[in-house]
Amino acid sequence: MALVIKLSGRIFDDEELVLRYASVINKLPGKIGVVAGGGELARRYIAVARRGGASNTFQDLLGIYASRLNALLLISLLRDAYPRVPATLEEFLAAWGGHKVVVAGGFQPGQSTATVAALVAEAVGSPVLLNAANIDAVYSDDPRRNPNARRIPEMRYDEFEKILHSSALPGGYELMDVWSLSILRRNCITTYVFDGRRPDHIEAIARGENPGSRITC
Ligand SMILES: Nc1ncnc2c1ncn2[C@@H]1O[C@H](COP(=O)(O)OP(=O)(O)O)[C@@H](O)[C@H]1O
Ligand SMILES: O=c1ccn([C@@H]2O[C@H](COP(=O)(O)OP(=O)(O)O)[C@@H](O)[C@H]2O)c(=O)[nH]1
Numbered sequence: 001m002a003l004v005i006k007l008s009g010r011i012f013d014d015e016e017l018v019l020r021y022a023s024v025i026n027k028l029p030g031k032i033g034v035v036a037g038g039g040e041l042a043r044r045y046i047a048v049a050r051r052g053g054a055s056n057t058f059q060d061l062l063g064i065y066a067s068r069l070n071a072l073l074l075i076s077l078l079r080d081a082y083p084r085v086p087a088t089l090e091e092f093l094a095a096w097g098g099h100k101v102v103v104a105g106g107f108q109p110g111q112s113t114a115t116v117a118a119l120v121a122e123a124v125g126s127p128v129l130l131n132a133a134n135i136d137a138v139y140s141d142d143p144r145r146n147p148n149a150r151r152i153p154e155m156r157y158d159e160f161e162k163i164l165h166s167s168a169l170p171g172g173y174e175l176m177d178v179w180s181l182s183i184l185r186r187n188c189i190t191t192y193v194f195d196g197r198r199p200d201h202i203e204a205i206a207r208g209e210n211p212g213s214r215i216t217c
Pocket of ligand 2: 009060061108112116169171
């Protein structure tokens with residue numbers, strides 16, 4: 001069975017955490033698709049570009065290249081990974097046949113790596129998407145803005161869509177963007193959102209546990 005994991009870019013801002021994820025992924029059975037986010041590296045370049053009046057397209061492209069650098073770092077730590085960062089879904093699929101792990105970053109402006117992860121999960125036929133996020137679960141509202149936000153361990157995509165107010169601005173797209181949800185929903189792919197600081201949660205989910213939030217169609 002194929003498995004697809006989206007790694008929040010914030011994971012790549014923490015050296016120890018990147019090494020722990022590489023160790024967990026190296027031990028996972030079966031074929032693994034990974035998508036790396038842009039993290040602090042992306043936000044730093046996007047902030048300078050925005051300040052200098054660069055277009056949203058170029059701000060997104062900077063985020064894409066930052067996410068691809070994060071992806072290449074992870075590839076360098078993995079045993080049997082395709083040794084390049086695929087820039088398109090077609091390239092990802094061409095690599096998928098010949099390697100245990102393929103690691104991508106962004107694909108095109110106007111979306112986030114959550115959409116890349118959803119496209120990859122659909123393309124490789126993965127029944128689940130694991131989202132190692134910069135938050136421990138999905139809440140009724142953004143817990144960083146609303147201290148009364150309620151943690152929601154189980155929900156359906158229609159409820160998830162109502163909760164998310166992700167801005168489609170470069171470096172924004174918090175948690176998951178709307179395009180990712182439409183792709184996940186049309187394939188009935190189950191998404192697990194969990195604390196990205198806990199690579200051990202990948203094995204917990206593989207054992208059938210739900211350490212964060214589970215979203216189903
Ligand atoms: N309903 C929500 N539940 C959980 N987190 C949310 C929600 N709405 C917005 N967020 C925000 O989404 C962020 C997690 O998104 P993620 O893409 O993993 O990290 P980031 O975009 O911060 O790199 C958290 O920082 C959190 O503040
Ligand atoms: O296919 C993609 C993936 C990413 N991005 C850009 O790269 C940034 C970093 O990606 P993301 O926000 O998904 O990373 P994370 O939130 O995990 O750090 C995004 O905000 C977008 O600006 C993009 O334009 N297209």
